[in-house]
Amino acid sequence: MTAWRPAAAATLLLAAAAGCGGSGLHAPDRLSDGSTPPPVPAVLEGVHGAVMTGTRVLRGQDFEAEPAVDCIKDVPGGAPPAGVEAVAVDGHTLTFATADRQRLVACDGAARAREPAGRWCGTASTKWLNGGRIEDPRLDLANCLTAGRATVAYAWVVPAARARWLVVDHDHYREVYDAGSPFPVRVSTTEGIDDATSSATLHVRSYDASGKEVGDETVNAQVAG
Amino acid sequence: MIRRIPAPVAAFAAALALSLACAGAAWAYHTNFTGAYCNYAAPDYTNYFTRDGSMTVALRARWEGYQWGGGCWNDDDVDQSPGDPVERSDTRGEGPDCSGFTFKVWREDLDTSNQGAWQWGMLRNVHGPYSAASFLGGAGAPNDTYPKSALIRMDALASTDHVGMIYARNADGSDQIIEAKGEAYGVNIWTRTYRGSSAFGGVRRVGWDA
Numbered sequence: 001m002t003a004w005r006p007a008a009a010a011t012l013l014l015a016a017a018a019g020c021g022g023s024g025l026h027a028p029d030r031l032s033d034g035s036t037p038p039p040v041p042a043v044l045e046g047v048h049g050a051v052m053t054g055t056r057v058l059r060g061q062d063f064e065a066e067p068a069v070d071c072i073k074d075v076p077g078g079a080p081p082a083g084v085e086a087v088a089v090d091g092h093t094l095t096f097a098t099a100d101r102q103r104l105v106a107c108d109g110a111a112r113a114r115e116p117a118g119r120w121c122g123t124a125s126t127k128w129l130n131g132g133r134i135e136d137p138r139l140d141l142a143n144c145l146t147a148g149r150a151t152v153a154y155a156w157v158v159p160a161a162r163a164r165w166l167v168v169d170h171d172h173y174r175e176v177y178d179a180g181s182p183f184p185v186r187v188s189t190t191e192g193i194d195d196a197t198s199s200a201t202l203h204v205r206s207y208d209a210s211g212k213e214v215g216d217e218t219v220n221a222q223v224a225g
Numbered sequence: 226m227i228r229r230i231p232a233p234v235a236a237f238a239a240a241l242a243l244s245l246a247c248a249g250a251a252w253a254y255h256t257n258f259t260g261a262y263c264n265y266a267a268p269d270y271t272n273y274f275t276r277d278g279s280m281t282v283a284l285r286a287r288w289e290g291y292q293w294g295g296g297c298w299n300d301d302d303v304d305q306s307p308g309d310p311v312e313r314s315d316t317r318g319e320g321p322d323c324s325g326f327t328f329k330v331w332r333e334d335l336d337t338s339n340q341g342a343w344q345w346g347m348l349r350n351v352h353g354p355y356s357a358a359s360f361l362g363g364a365g366a367p368n369d370t371y372p373k374s375a376l377i378r379m380d381a382l383a384s385t386d387h388v389g390m391i392y393a394r395n396a397d398g399s400d401q402i403i404e405a406k407g408e409a410y411g412v413n414i415w416t417r418t419y420r421g422s423s424a425f426g427g428v429r430r431v432g433w434d435a
Contacts, residue, residue, distance in 0.1 A: 074424075076423075076424065105385070114337055114338055114364070114365065114366070115362075115363060115364055115365065115366070115368075117362055117363060117364075121364075122358070122359065122362065122364065123358045123361070123362060123385060124356070124358055124385075125358060125385040125386055135311065135312035135313075136293070136312045136313075136314070138356070139356075140356065140358070140359065141354055142337055142354045142355050142356070142359035142364040142365055143337065143359065143362070143364035143365065195335055195336070195354070196265075196335065197352075198335070198351075198352050198353055198354045220315075222294040222314045222352065223294065223324070223352055223353070223354055223355065223356055223359075224293050224294030224312070224314050224322055224324070224325070224352065224356065225293060225294070225312070225322055225323065225324060225356055225357055225386065225387075
């Protein structure tokens with residue numbers, strides 16, 4: 001009888017762990033716009049708890065329709081030739097380069113905003129340097145909220161060379177972004193935010209088209225400029 | 226007799242010399258002003274704040290340095306950290322950047338939903354949650370977009386990349402702007418035509434008592 005109790009407890013613990021997926025990671029079944037996430041690329045099947053973000057490349061007339069038209073209305077030079085819209089779990093973003101390709105601009109969106117001001121709750125802009133680099137991730141955490149009123153932070157991340165996918169670690173899942181465009185990836189999160197220093201910490205890994213990890217980086221971003 | 230240095234030893238020595246040279250160059254930027262002089266003291270709540278008071282706060286930063294993502298300075302009219310690499314928030318230099326300067330001068334709260342006014346010490350290292358683009362959009366409870374033609378002193382003009390506050394208006398329609406301009410310039414007052422630029426919008430800190 002006394003030997004049975006520890007064995008039963010261990011069995012229960014194992015069952016509980018199995019029910020939670022073992023790794024403690026659980027991919028969300030909805031993105032921030034309520035849509036079902038696209039399938040995770042087969043080459044990333046080894047990434048546990050992965051959820052794929054939605055990606056749409058915008059060109060030409062796409063910028064004449066909402067929500068893009070509201071994003072570019074104040075940008076000098078008019079509609080850009082191309083942009084990338086990413087729909088993630090906590091927020092969605094639109095990134096494009098200005099017509100002269102000297103600057104990157106992002107509009108940041110979420111389910112709610114502290115101060116509603118249109119379709120987008122935040123913006124960011126930075127110089128776009130040679131080699132696709134940027135000087136600063138342009139952290140934005142001032143105004144965007146999830147439906148549950150959690151602060152959403154946004155930052156640009158430059159994937160490693162040869163990266164096809166960018167994976168962002170969250171507490172309970174891993175978020176996969178398409179890194180196939182020439183732009184840095186604008187990621188969003190409600191985790192790793194430090195209100196006292198107006199900063200955020202992100203752990204990201206880059207994978208090439210074959211699913212091989214080609215980069216592993218902790219990004220410390222601070223509101224600036 | 227000349228002894229040849231083995232190739233691996235020479236390579237190691239060269240690499241060591243190069244790394245030391247690079248470390249020296251990097252260290253020259255890192256005055257560590259924030260580590261040596263700045264603090265994280267709690268701000269003092271104030272239930273009465275005026276444009277004149279904020280102008281006084283702003284003028285204490287005049288002639289001081291500029292630090293990307295920064296918000297800590299003294300009042301000795303010298304940039305203690307000149308020549309830091311631009312747009313690097315880890316260089317720990319003296320001074321605010323443009324949005325950190327506005328946040329502190331406007332005596333805002335780290336909680337963007339709070340309109341309350343806080344007196345931050347000069348040496349309190351704080352930037353605040355707003356970028357210039359955030360100010361432009363009127364983000365946060367203390368900030369509102371405002372018609373440019375109606376802006377008065379200590380209101381701000383913001384673009385996606387920069388924000389500065391109105392110190393005085395000139396007869397020709399331009400403004401004297403008090404702003405953290407950049408690493409090479411620090412904080413000071415310059416005549417600007419932001420008000421006439423389509424890239425800039427008006428922003429007002431709400432809740433002034435006078």
